Amino acid sequence: MNATQSHLRFVEAHQLDTSAGRLDNVVVIAPTQTPLGKLAGVVVDPINRQLRYYVIRVRSWLSTRHYLMPLGPARLTADAHAMEVDFDAEELKRFEQVDPDKVPAFSEDDLLTAMFRPHAA
Numbered sequence: 001m002n003a004t005q006s007h008l009r010f011v012e013a014h015q016l017d018t019s020a021g022r023l024d025n026v027v028v029i030a031p032t033q034t035p036l037g038k039l040a041g042v043v044v045d046p047i048n049r050q051l052r053y054y055v056i057r058v059r060s061w062l063s064t065r066h067y068l069m070p071l072g073p074a075r076l077t078a079d080a081h082a083m084e085v086d087f088d089a090e091e092l093k094r095f096e097q098v099d100p101d102k103v104p105a106f107s108e109d110d111l112l113t114a115m116f117r118p119h120a121a
Helices: 108-116
Strands: 009-012 027-029 035-045 050-059 064-070 074-076 082-085
Touching: 035 064
Parallel strands: 027 082
Antiparallel strands: 009 035, 027 035, 035 050, 050 064, 074 082
16 A cells, blocks of 8 residues: 555454454455455545455465455355455456555544544535
């Protein structure tokens, strides 16, 4: 992520609750049902109250990479253990990489910003 996106914040998957359950250990799968990685979390814009990216963790023998997946169609399974997306492994590798440890974590101050920022006219 570049400096113009410095207001973005990272929220880890284990902190995300949905109607389908908590999002920790969600496997991201391609339309062919091929596992691509795991959902590490999301990147949010607290100022504009927007979800901006999914963060997908891909592990290989010698490394772990995190990719910023732009928002697009994604479907959670009923048991919330898988999220199907509309791209394959080759497309995933073209997304921007990110180190989640270098993206500021969503904080209480960010929550207050999101809650009390006036709506745009």
